[in-house]
Amino acid sequence: MTIKNQIYPDSFLSDGSVLNFAKQYDMFQMWWFPSAQDVVVGTGNYTSLNDQGTAYTNFIPNEPSATIASTSAAIELLQATKNYIGLKSVAALTEHSLVDKVAPKPPIFTENGLTILNPATGYTWRLQSNKCNAVGLKTCGWNNGPKDSVFPEESSVAFDISQFNVVIQMIRNTLEKYPALFELIGVYIRFSTASPALMAISSGRETFTVEWTTAMRHDPFNTAKAGISAYQAITQQMVNNFDGRPHWGKNGLYFFTRAVLDKTVINKEEFIVFMKNNDPNGLFMNKFGKRILGLSDAMDIDPRVKHCALQDYCICNNTRNDCGNEHHCSQVNGTSICKYGLPILVG
Numbered sequence: 001m002t003i004k005n006q007i008y009p010d011s012f013l014s015d016g017s018v019l020n021f022a023k024q025y026d027m028f029q030m031w032w033f034p035s036a037q038d039v040v041v042g043t044g045n046y047t048s049l050n051d052q053g054t055a056y057t058n059f060i061p062n063e064p065s066a067t068i069a070s071t072s073a074a075i076e077l078l079q080a081t082k083n084y085i086g087l088k089s090v091a092a093l094t095e096h097s098l099v100d101k102v103a104p105k106p107p108i109f110t111e112n113g114l115t116i117l118n119p120a121t122g123y124t125w126r127l128q129s130n131k132c133n134a135v136g137l138k139t140c141g142w143n144n145g146p147k148d149s150v151f152p153e154e155s156s157v158a159f160d161i162s163q164f165n166v167v168i169q170m171i172r173n174t175l176e177k178y179p180a181l182f183e184l185i186g187v188y189i190r191f192s193t194a195s196p197a198l199m200a201i202s203s204g205r206e207t208f209t210v211e212w213t214t215a216m217r218h219d220p221f222n223t224a225k226a227g228i229s230a231y232q233a234i235t236q237q238m239v240n241n242f243d244g245r246p247h248w249g250k251n252g253l254y255f256f257t258r259a260v261l262d263k264t265v266i267n268k269e270e271f272i273v274f275m276k277n278n279d280p281n282g283l284f285m286n287k288f289g290k291r292i293l294g295l296s297d298a299m300d301i302d303p304r305v306k307h308c309a310l311q312d313y314c315i316c317n318n319t320r321n322d323c324g325n326e327h328h329c330s331q332v333n334g335t336s337i338c339k340y341g342l343p344i345l346v347g
Helices: 017-024 065-080 084-097 124-128 161-177 228-241 258-264 268-278 287-293
Strands: 002-009 027-033 038-045 152-160 187-192 207-215 327-332 335-340
Touching: 017 027, 017 038, 017 161, 027 084, 065 084, 065 207, 152 161, 152 228, 161 207, 161 228, 207 228, 228 258, 228 327, 228 335, 258 287, 268 287
Parallel strands: none
Antiparallel strands: 002 038, 027 038, 027 187, 152 207, 187 207, 327 335
16 A cells, blocks of 8 residues: 655645545545644555555654653643643644654654655555554653653544534534644544444444544543543534444543443444343343443442543533542533633622
């Protein structure tokens, strides 16, 4: 496959080009950076075996321990001081690293680990995913000790392809009210065909999936990440208003509570029949299975959790201290979000 990343103005998202690209190319993905009004568009087509190169991706690279530690400290400081100008600079670095060599990041596509290739030709699996391993003095960003790592929190929701324009507009509208920079990977958007699998997030419909990754705070159980109001408002609207299906391996546990599963798992009854036929004695039953069956609301929650909304174990309630230090719970347009500052008391 040969793939290429290019920067477009983010008007690309609403001018009718997106669905045409999704059908035109064998591989199509995007990283949207709303603060820069840009979108990085990645396209790819299969090549003949005679044209195969040896390029691979460094999207999730091994990096020197000292680099990870300094990155962790910098992002924590920017979040703690609510330095959105600094976080915007991080987002700009991330954006340009997807198309060019930007120090200190390794090249996004390369054959030798040093020189960037864009476009790049290689085996599809090597161009679209990579495995991060601890090698010598280098390690993965999340494997550098409790205070010197960048621990990621991921959000991912899938939609029917027909919802693309309205979901993008909802994100734009939300960001006009609440700032968020999506500094680690932008707003990542990918596409997939309809799946026959009962529990697939693309089950029965052509699908686009919207994802982002945020950096956990050094004290994630008491302090909110920068942009939490926007992230919570966007995710809740995705599920409540746009028939979004949360990715099974990402998102906070609130999005896998019994009430949300009842709304988002369209083939639940068929899956329950499958469960009972293949495990009639409940040998493999767990808390998730019990929530699917409607038998329990129990979840495995980290015992260190004090403020359940900070990692989306719950949506906040203004009668509890769900949002941690410096934040309060606010109900806005059908969402319950953690907002910075003290609540405004009326009356």
